[in-house]
Every structure is written in structure tokens, then in C-alpha cells.
Amino acid sequence: MLEVRNLVKKYGKIVAVKDVGFSLENGTVGILLGPNGAGKSTIIKSIAGLLRFTGDVRIEGMPARDVNAKRVFAYVPEIPAMFEMLTVREHMNYVKQAYALDVTEEEIDALLERFELRDKQDKLGNELSKGMMQKVSICCALLIKPRVILFDEPMVGLDPMAIKELKNVIGELKSDGVTVLISTHMLEMVEELWDVMFVMEEGTIIGEYTKEDAKGKALDELFFGITGGEEQWRA
Numbered sequence: 001m002l003e004v005r006n007l008v009k010k011y012g013k014i015v016a017v018k019d020v021g022f023s024l025e026n027g028t029v030g031i032l033l034g035p036n037g038a039g040k041s042t043i044i045k046s047i048a049g050l051l052r053f054t055g056d057v058r059i060e061g062m063p064a065r066d067v068n069a070k071r072v073f074a075y076v077p078e079i080p081a082m083f084e085m086l087t088v089r090e091h092m093n094y095v096k097q098a099y100a101l102d103v104t105e106e107e108i109d110a111l112l113e114r115f116e117l118r119d120k121q122d123k124l125g126n127e128l129s130k131g132m133m134q135k136v137s138i139c140c141a142l143l144i145k146p147r148v149i150l151f152d153e154p155m156v157g158l159d160p161m162a163i164k165e166l167k168n169v170i171g172e173l174k175s176d177g178v179t180v181l182i183s184t185h186m187l188e189m190v191e192e193l194w195d196v197m198f199v200m201e202e203g204t205i206i207g208e209y210t211k212e213d214a215k216g217k218a219l220d221e222l223f224f225g226i227t228g229g230e231e232q233w234r235a
């Protein structure tokens with residue numbers, strides 16, 4: 001479960017996130033939608049503990065900064081950060097050791113296989129394409145077996161096979177009761193996955209809809225309805 005209360009983030013005089021609050025139950029997929037600059041990444045980075053902010057963020061009921069919360073939390077950033085001199089497999093082993101995970105080499109093999117990285121496992125971080133880095137980042141996040149996972153624009157830069165696999169993974173996480181929050185512009189990619197949609201504009205959540213509220217409407221139809229139409233979005 002993920003709970004966010006009274007989240008405010010300022011960059012100097014710019015108030016990027018204005019008193020945002022929402023919660024996501026176990027086994028639900030929340031989607032953060034909104035135009036460029038709405039504050040989506042700032043929310044994701046605040047939850048991930050990468051920014052100073054005011055407010056309260058709880059992971060499985062624990063303050064997000066608590067080490068026990070961090071143990072069950074994973075974050076896949078928009079721009080993957082690699083260790084230049086570690087191979088793909090060494091990245092996985094690094095996470096395994098840092099989190100003292102009880103995962104086998106076979107489990108690592110299976111994850112690498114899923115994301116077509118098995119034959120790239122000996123490549124160094126600085127020898128990878130952006131899409132490969134993203135896939136390594138996803139594999140490292142999944143290795144933790146998190147209870148709460150955040151994805152910032154996860155589909156951008158992935159090839160169709162990886163997008164398909166990622167969608168399968170998100171479906172499996174959901175069935176396993178994991179809480180998933182995804183920030184994205186690619187509405188069509190998350191159409192079958194979402195349970196709750198949070199529409200952001202200028203640092204606030206201006207609309208929150210569940211799949212039941214949507215009554216079969218497509219995600220883009222709902223989104224453009226709330227934000228004032230497709231023309232405004234494209235402007």
C-alpha cells in the first residue's frame with residue numbers, strides 16, 4: 001500500500017507540487033497523467049526519497065524513509081542510472097547483495113531471459129543502449145520483489161517485445177498484491193492495466209477516477225474530458 005499526504009515540493013519559488021494526497025491499495029495500479037511540467041516526476045521522485053519535500057509518504061504503512069520501507073520499495077527512473085564499469089549481471093548481483101536478497105542465480109537468469117538480456121549479461125553499463133539500460137533497471141527493481149513499485153515513463157524507449165513483457169510483469173505484480181504507480185504520457189500502453197487514474201495539472205490532482213467510474217470509457221476519452229479536450233493537450 002502507498003499513501004501520500006499533503007505533499008508539497010518547491011524548487012526555489014516554483015511550487016511544483018501543491019498539497020497532493022492520494023493512496024493506492026495493495027494489488028492496484030495507479031496511473032499519474034498530466035501534461036509536461038504538471039509535477040508527475042516530482043511526485044515520483046519525492047516518494048522515492050530523491051527530493052526534499054514536506055508531507056507524509058508511507059509504504060506499507062511505514063514512513064518511506066524507514067529502512068524497512070525501503071526494503072520493500074522499488075523505483076524505475078525515467079532516465080536509468082548505470083554503473084559504467086559493472087556488467088549487466090553484476091548490476092543484478094550488486095542489488096542482490098545490497099538488499100541481502102535470497103535470490104538464486106537461476107532467478108536472475110530467468111529475469112534476464114524475460115527481458116532479452118541474457119546474451120548481454122557481460123556487457124558493461126557504458127556499453128548499453130538506452131533501452132537496454134531501462135531493461136536492466138526494470139530487472140534490478142523486480143529482483144527486490146517489492147510490495148510497492150514506481151515506474152516513471154517506463155515504456156518510452158523500450159522495443160515492442162520489452163513493452164509487451166513489461167505489461168505482463170505489471171499484470172503479475174498486480175495479481176501478487178503489489179502496489180504499482182506509473183507516470184506516463186502513453187495512454188494506449190496502460191489502457192488494460194490501470195485501476196485508478198490521477199490527472200494532474202499545474203502541481204495538483206484535478207481528477208481521480210477508478211475503472212468503475214470510467215464505465216468502459218477509454219483512458220484518453222476520460223483524460224481529455226477532465227483536462228479540457230485534446231486540442232488543449234496538444235497546444
Ligand SMILES: Nc1ncnc2c1ncn2[C@@H]1O[C@H](COP(=O)(O)OP(=O)(O)OP(=O)(O)O)[C@@H](O)[C@H]1O
Pocket residue numbers: 011014016034035036037038039040041042043
Ligand atoms: N530541478 C528542478 N529545478 C527547478 N524546477 C524544476 C526542477 N525539476 C522540475 N522543475 C519544475 O517543476 C515543475 C514540475 O516538473 P516535473 O518534472 O515534475 O513535471 P512532469 O509532470 O514530470 O513533466 P514531464 O511530463 O515533462 O516529465 C515544472 O514547472 C518544472 O519546470
